[in-house]
Amino acid sequence: MFFDVHTHKKYLFENVFSIENKYPKDLEFTNPFSIGIHPWFIKLENIEKELLIIERKLKNKNCFAIGECGLDKISLIDFELQKEVFKKQIQLSEEYKKPLIIHCVKAHQELIEIKKELMPTQVWIVHGFNKNFQVADSLIKHGITLSLGSAILNNKKLQEVVSNIDISSILLETDDANIDIKEVYQKISELKKITVEELQQNIKQNFKSIFK
Numbered sequence: 001m002f003f004d005v006h007t008h009k010k011y012l013f014e015n016v017f018s019i020e021n022k023y024p025k026d027l028e029f030t031n032p033f034s035i036g037i038h039p040w041f042i043k044l045e046n047i048e049k050e051l052l053i054i055e056r057k058l059k060n061k062n063c064f065a066i067g068e069c070g071l072d073k074i075s076l077i078d079f080e081l082q083k084e085v086f087k088k089q090i091q092l093s094e095e096y097k098k099p100l101i102i103h104c105v106k107a108h109q110e111l112i113e114i115k116k117e118l119m120p121t122q123v124w125i126v127h128g129f130n131k132n133f134q135v136a137d138s139l140i141k142h143g144i145t146l147s148l149g150s151a152i153l154n155n156k157k158l159q160e161v162v163s164n165i166d167i168s169s170i171l172l173e174t175d176d177a178n179i180d181i182k183e184v185y186q187k188i189s190e191l192k193k194i195t196v197e198e199l200q201q202n203i204k205q206n207f208k209s210i211f212k
Helices: 044-057 079-096 108-118 133-141 156-163 181-192 196-211
Strands: 002-007 016-022 033-035 063-072 100-105 124-126 144-148 170-172
Touching: 002 170, 002 181, 002 196, 016 063, 033 044, 044 079, 063 079, 063 108, 079 100, 079 108, 100 108, 108 124, 108 133, 108 144, 133 144, 133 156, 156 181, 170 181, 170 196, 181 196
Parallel strands: 002 016, 016 033, 033 063, 063 100, 100 124, 124 144, 144 170
Antiparallel strands: none
16 A cells, blocks of 8 residues: 555545545545645635634544644745644644644744644644755654655755655655655655565554554
8 A cells, every 4th residue: 555645636546545635615525635724825714714614524534634734934924823823723633633734834943843832742744845854853853754745756855865864754745746656655765775565564654653
């Protein structure tokens, strides 16, 4: 089995287990999914309504996580408002015992500060990670899992990072890229100098320990 922790596509392959990214406005929730308020799409007048929708969907047996949610300093949305909405989703994550899938752009230090402040028990996953080793090491030391996607295929600096972090700290994804999750597995297995089958066992173990 290949696990894709975060995708915007529907998978039709029998040997791929994927978690579809969903938003409160979406209507179809038949496949395994995560749901959250993305920091790009925060609208003050919709926050409470969308949080209620999220809370309702968290009771669905197909809901595996909250997200993607998080912090983005490039977004035009007020950063303090982003933090407020993010913290409300952290509260739901804790109440319903669901991991968080996090979108984080130029705000990794603030992310760590919020984690230290709130001391959550649920696992946080920074999706689409493509930063340097220092950022990776800091996130991992604070108990944050890194999800790797299409950037690993061609980003040499990221490949060096992945070569130097433990497999126990990673998950894999396709996000919105037009690639097969097996391509990501293949590249990671080459970087870690193990077989794809060995990597599958490791990622399966990581996935099961986080999503139970």
